Structures are given as C-alpha cells and as structure tokens.
Amino acid sequence: MAATIDSPPARRDRQDSRKRDVLDAAAALFAENGYQGTSMRDIAKGVGMLPGSLYCHFPSKSELLLAVYREGVARIETQVEAAVACQTEPWAKLEALAAAHLEMLLARSAYAKVVVRVVPSDDPAAHDRLVALRERYEAQVRSIVAQLALPAELDRDLLRLFLIGALNWTQVWYRPDGAPPREIARQLVRCLRAGSHQEEASR
C-alpha cells in the first residue's frame, strides 16, 4: 500500500492539472458572461481544447457549474472564517465577514463571483444542489449574526438577508476606482448597527 503511493500521483497530478484548467476557465467565463451566456465551446476555447474533450473531465455542463459553485462557496467560507477568527467583538466579526466577502466577490475570485451571479434557477437540472450550497454559506453568516446584541423587536433573519443582499448587489455597481471593499464593508456595518446603538454595553 505504501509501496505504490507515489506512482499514481504523477498521473493524477497531470489529469488534475487539466481538470483544474477547465474549472478555472469555466469560472472566469461564468463570472463574466453568466451561465446561459457561456457555451461549452467558449470554455473549450478558453483552455485550448475541443468542445468534446471537456466531457473527459465533467459529464455535463450542469456538473461543471456545480463544481465551480462548490469551489466558490468553499473559498468564500475559508476566507470569511479566517477573517472572523481574528476578531472577538461580535460587530467586529460581522465587519470582518463583510470585508472578506466583498474582497472575494469584487477582486479576488472568479469562483466567488459565480456563486453570486448565477442564480439556481438558471439551471433547473442543478437547482436543488445549488440551493443547498448557497444555504451552507448562509448558515455561516447566521452564526455570526446570532452573536450580535440586538433590540428584541429587530428581526435577526431579516438583518442577515439585508446584509447579504447589500453585499451581493455590489457586484452590479462596484467600480475598482471607487471605494475599496474594506471601506464599503465598514460603512455597511455602520449603517446596520443602527437600532442597537443604545444597547452597546449589553452582552
């Protein structure tokens, strides 16, 4: 078992390297032109393959989208988790979350852009699994929002949805020459901190 442990890797590395190329090209194109606006031929051209060759790595366009989505959610989760871990105060955690989310969405990762730009109903065949992936990330946000000290009459779920909405909508209007992601996050959290302004001492 240990004797053959390094014979497959060479093979495995190469195929995975190409598979990675396909994934990267698909992520870039989905992020730029949307799911329905990107054809398998576009992706093939992006990696210098023929269209049919893509099916050596992914059985269908839907599965390819799912793989990109999965990776996108994973990357956002990882970055957000790391950023939140550096903070102790709940509102500071929320701002760190927002900043990391925006950083990925606006500057860093094409994978992250796909998660926001491509809505589950864009591909009915993958709809349910896409929703499941989205919810996995939202659970992370929920756990941060749960730690906030808020007035009782303020709905926590709505606050979370407003936050995510404001964050994701940045993709529509963001320009690299405007306010940087970190500054946007700071202002957003400052806005949302509203109602609880007077209870700052509690918790």
Next chain:
Amino acid sequence: MAATIDSPPARRDRQDSRKRDVLDAAAALFAENGYQGTSMRDIAKGVGMLPGSLYCHFPSKSELLLAVYREGVARIETQVEAAVACQTEPWAKLEALAAAHLEMLLARSAYAKVVVRVVPSDDPAAHDRLVALRERYEAQVRSIVAQLALPAELDRDLLRLFLIGALNWTQVWYRPDGAPPREIARQLVRCLRAGSHQEEASR
C-alpha cells in the same frame, strides 16, 4: 384634423391590444425564466401566435426586452412617486419608497421583476439603453436619500446602494408566506436609520 380623429382608434386599439398581449407574455416569462432562458417561441406560445408573428410588433428580441424594461421602470416610478407623496418626513418617505418598491417587485408586477432580474449584460445589444433606464429610477431614489439628515461621515451614495441592494435581493429569498413587503420595508429602514439615531432633531 379633428374630423378624422376617431377613425384610426378602432384599428389602433386592436393592434395595440395584441401588442400588449405580447408584452405581458414576455414580461411574465422574462420574470420567471430570465432573458436568456426565454425563447421567442416560448413567448409566441404564451400569446397563441407563431414565432414569426412576434416580429409584426417588435423588430427583435432586444427591442422586446427594452419595451418590457421601459414599462417596468415606469410602473415602479409611478407607484413609488405616489407613495412618497403621501409622506412629509424624510425617513417616512424612504420607508414609503421601500414599501412601494417591494410591493411591485414581490407581488404586483412581472414588469418590475424583470427590471431587477435581468441584468444589462444579459443582452449586450441592449446594454447601454438598459443601464440608462435603470439609472433613471435610481435618480428618483437619490433625490429621496438626499433629503435625509445623516451624520457627515456616512456616505450617501453607499447608503442608497445598500438600500437598493437589500431591496432587490429580496427577490432571491422572498416567500409569500413570510413577512409581507410592508413589514420588510419597515424593518429595513429601521436598520439603516442607524448612525443618524442621535441627530433625529436636526433638519
């Protein structure tokens, strides 16, 4: 001139009636399945015509989208304007704007849904004119936000973009059995009112 004023209308009414049917069907389908997810054949089937017959009323799919978009923006503007006019206090105006916007977006109008769901880059041929229509509405929001009393360090443009983002994102998560549009609007404005909580007396 006044002698022939009522001879055209009969003709005009009929053709406009069919044109309206096409527009309605397109709006419903664009709202439900997106622009690229809706074919001219789908729309034709929706009004009981053959695909080619659509071109009697609209010269292309892009122009059809533009017509739906124009109508959508106009409807939102009208409703929002009426709702805002009933209020005098700036924050009350903003809440009325949010409520009217959500009412249209979530319950009332397929046209309004299209304006939010279809992003300009979905149709490169119509991109610039779609952006222009979107901006026309955003100007209306800007004028309301301009009346708010806000602390100086809070960016008005960002506040507006956060508001619109949170509003439009509701289309992703809204369920008719959850909180009604009016309640969502109330909570959202309460959240955003944050930073200016202490300056309530000013202006």
Next chain:
DNA sequence: TACTTTAGCAAACAATCGTTTGTTATAAAG
C-alpha cells in the same frame, strides 16, 4: 513486452436558437 487506461482529437448528432421570406386574410382609406 503485452495489456489497460484515458486525455484529447475529429467529426458529427439532433435540437433549439433568433430571424426571414412569401403568402393570405382582413379591414381601413380613397
């Protein structure tokens, strides 16, 4: 060396896309 595996190519598949053409039926205009 002989066998198996597979990434990728070359070419085509059926289906669907937005759109065009030519014609017919209907109805307003003179």
Next chain:
DNA sequence: CTTTATAACAAACGATTGTTTGCTAAAGTA
C-alpha cells in the same frame, strides 16, 4: 369597388446549442 396596409400564418433559413461517437496516441501496470 378598388387600393393600400398589415396582422398573422406557414415554412424555412443559417447559426449555435449541449452532447455523442469512434479513434489515436501516450502513459501506467503487470
């Protein structure tokens, strides 16, 4: 009645869609 205009049909256009098939060549396994 004649002329003109047009909504709608019937049918097809070429292009593009996601996908499949058969094959080749190279690399790993025994």
